[in-house]
Amino acid sequence: IKMGCFTFVKLMMVVFNLLIFLGGLTLLAMGIWVSVDGGSFLRILGPFSQQGMQFVNVGFFCIAIGAVLVLMGLLGCCGAHKESKCLLLMFFSIVLIIFIAEVAAGVVALAYSSFAEGILRAWATPALQKDYGSDPVVTKIWNTTMTELKCCGFTNYTDFVGSKFEKENGGSLPPICCWTNSTPCSPKEAERSAVKGCFKDILQTLTEHANIVGGIAAGIGVLEIAAMIVAMYLFCHLDNRIS
DSSP states (O other): OHHHHHHHHHHHHHHHHHHHHHHHHHHHHHHHHHHHOHHHHHHHHOTHHHHHHTTSOHHHHHHHHHHHHHHHHHHHHHHHHTTOHHHHHHHHHHHHHHHHHHHHHHHHHHHTTTHHHHHHHHHHHHIIIIITTTSHHHHHHHHHHHHHHTOOSSSSGGGGTTOHHHHHTTTOBOGGGSTTOOSOBOHHHHHHHTOOOSHHHHHHHHHHHHHHHHHHHHHHHHHHHHHHHHHHHHHHHHHHHHO
């Protein structure tokens, strides 16, 4: 019975890590594709992905994550198949380090959730000042956001004061910043209208989706714990297997 249990756990370890290995290869291939031929990748994902590429290098990110997954898959598969205590211990150590890093990141995210405004502002304010009205992707994103949420700018209309858009439109702000919703929308009219900024609504939307992200993270954490338990089980029972 013990031998059958060991064989079953070993088989599950190999299959599980084979899936990790294949997933890592997929991410690795995608990362190389994005880095070499990002244009075709963006055409597949759509126009909004181009704006995200300016802040996160998707190619290198996929390559890094894919390489880690490939390494984990190889260590897990080889360690279980060859019954190598060294490879199993390395696999366990890598998964443990990743798990601790994820827990630490979660704790920091919960403790410093107030940093969300600073992170969003670091992206939003320069985009409104320099790119709104000239970059079609930024303009479309913000027009859609402001129209659906009935808000103006990140903080309020002052985000557009002194912007490239205002200068190119003779001192006029986006129509949504005035209750009349018409052109021209002067800064004085926008001040009287007192249209709210989009930050609170954007943050609320992110908070609502945070539960989904938290659930996914919890599921990944459970899988990591299971992988560590299986790896340690095989590690501890190899001596009995050999004897």
